[in-house]
Amino acid sequence: MSNVLTLGEIMLRLSTRTDTRLNESKQFQVHYGGCEANVAISLANYNHNVSFASKVPDNALGLAVKRHMQHYGVSTDSLLFGGSRLGCYFLETGVGERTSSVIYDRANSSFSEMDTFEWEMDSFFNNVELLHISGITPALSKQWAILTQQLMKEAKRRKVKISFDINYRAKLWSHSNAKRVLSTLLPLVDYCSAGKLDAIHLLDIEEAGSDLTYYYEEMSKLYPNIELFYSTLREIHSTSYNTLVGTIWNKGNLYTSKKHMITPIIDRVGGGDAFSAGVLHGLLTKQDYEYTVSFATAASAMKHTIYGDCNQFSIEEIEEFMNRTDQRIMR
Template sequence: MSKIVTLGEIMLRLSTENNNRFIQSNTFRADYGGGEANVAVSLANFGIESEYVTKLPNNPLSDSIFRYLKANGVETKNIVLGGERLGTYYLEVGTSVRASSVIYDRKYSSFSTLNYNELQIESILKDCKILHLSGITPALSENCKELTIKIMEKAKEMGVLISFDFNYRGKLWTLDEASPVLTSYLPYIDICFAGILDAKNIMKLGDHSDLNEYYKEITKKYPNIKYLLSTKRETHSVNENSLTGFIFKEGELIASPRYTFQIVDRVGGGDAFAAGALFGIYNNHSPKDIVDFATAASVYKHTVRGDANLVSKDEIYNIINNGISTVSR
């Protein structure tokens, strides 16, 4: 059975409780999360063989991360141990008109020191159908920039599909720093998660009126990209959003239904969308089925506290088939 491999940094997330501000907080809720780890957990819960690759310090916090990943069915055999510290981020949970905010404490983390030659890359990519990466990794260090391009080159050599989520983070690097790095990866990518802002600000494409025109230009310039995906979020308040998903395949832009929902935890919603899309692509579903499943998965994640989408595929199909209901009987 072929697998999906994700590679990136997992962090300790410390969140304020009861919508408190940082300045009010004496206690924090602890979770583990990171874009690529969240995708791996979602895929495993959907029944896909998934493997997560990262680098962790050799300490009890990492033991807890191994337990968390294994409990969710994620393969961890190629995780590297070494370095000094686990990356951390602090989340001030917003409410009403006050947005959530994040403070990163991840400089010099173990993952940021990961070198390509520390990985058993042939073993990692053997029997791998899709490799999922994101634009967060190259933002972390020069090591990580080099690691990203080298693993892409090896994946192409071995016939592995490459999935890439642009995931630009302004707190990690500037647009001027990110643009040349991220655009250099585009010739390798088969499945691309990128929206209008990525096309305008990172790819530096022309000023188009809509997403369809941007996607047409991207695929004309990079015909290797087989799927382009993104979401449109409408923010009614911190606690209520609407979401629509989009997929562009073979010149056609297809939209999902629009969902409006209350939010328990917004973090990881994009990762849930990516995992849902990869589930559909892995199973050779139609573009419409792919984007419908991905969007419903993202919507569901907003109801789950923590970074990862702890949900089965049957629960996602229930949303698709029956809509958002109040009670499951």
């Protein structure tokens, strides 16, 4: 299987029960997660050799992060220890017509306060075929915006493919700052997770209806270096009931999965990361795009059925799910 490196911040997540408000909670469900960490775990589940690079405090929480990643078969050789704290966030879990909401407590975290690249480049990129990173990382600080570009340039110099998930977070940076930084990063990207809203609000593409092909084509004109775009189309009927369709665009062709009806949703967090990992798995194993978009969307749909940030399903389980025509018990 392929050698993959992901880099980003991992945080402690504290979630309420669905029937309890955050300000009334006396206990929380605890998970560890982050965009790139979640992708790493999915790809490890698909038998790829995956390493996760980040920085965590040298204390019990940092050790818990290391054990969390190792539990799912992800290498932590590039996990650094030091700095002040592990970032965390609080999730008030919604249900029905009440939406979920997030409060971040991530300022001054060990990863976000890095001001130099603390890894040695040759060992960092040793045998790496694909680097996956997200727009969350350059949003953390001015310095990480610079470091992200430097890292991606180094990857290109070493002929490492770059996967980038725009993953815009309004609580981390403004549209104007994101636009400026993305304009320096996207020319370096090979595979990009971006949809209609990214095209309109971050890439200044004129809104023109709901035809996704138009937005993909316009993004491709701006950044012809990007071989493949992908995203999901989500219809939110309620917090507990969504429908999901996956899409991939390559060389003027749009590939679409079947529609998944996800109800009840147990935990939506990490669904996009599960989709990204499914797409990357298809690319790394040279599957056709019909299979890849179907596999990735099925993986995302399955992620919605379990607690926690990361997907926990194998290739065989996802393939069985994507080809199933009913929900009878598997005996």
